[in-house]
Amino acid sequence: xxxxxxxxxPQEIFFEFTRIGNVVxxxxxxxxxxxxxxxxxxxxxxxxxxxxMGRQKLAYVLRKNAIK
Numbered sequence: 001x002x003x004x005x006x007x008x009x010p011q012e013i014f015f016e017f018t019r020i021g022n023v024v025x026x027x028x029x030x031x032x033x034x035x036x037x038x039x040x041x042x043x044x045x046x047x048x049x050x051x052x053m054g055r056q057k058l059a060y061v062l063r064k065n066a067i068k
Contacts, residue, residue: 013031016029
C-alpha cells in the first residue's frame with residue numbers, strides 16, 4: 001500500500017485512543033464528513049505510527065466512498 005498524497009488526506013481529523021489490555025483501539029474521524037474508521041494495534045506502537053495509520057485508513061475509506 002502506498003502512502004496517499006497530502007491533497008488526498010483529510011485536513012482535520014479527530015483521534016480517540018482506547019487501551020484495552022495489550023492493544024489500543026484507534027478511532028479516526030474526519031471533521032468535515034463525520035466519517036469514522038477504527039482499528040486495533042499493539043499498545044507498544046508509537047503514537048505517530050498510530051496517527052499515520054489512522055490518516056491513511058480514513059483517506060482510503062473517503063476515496064472508496066467517493067467512487068460509489
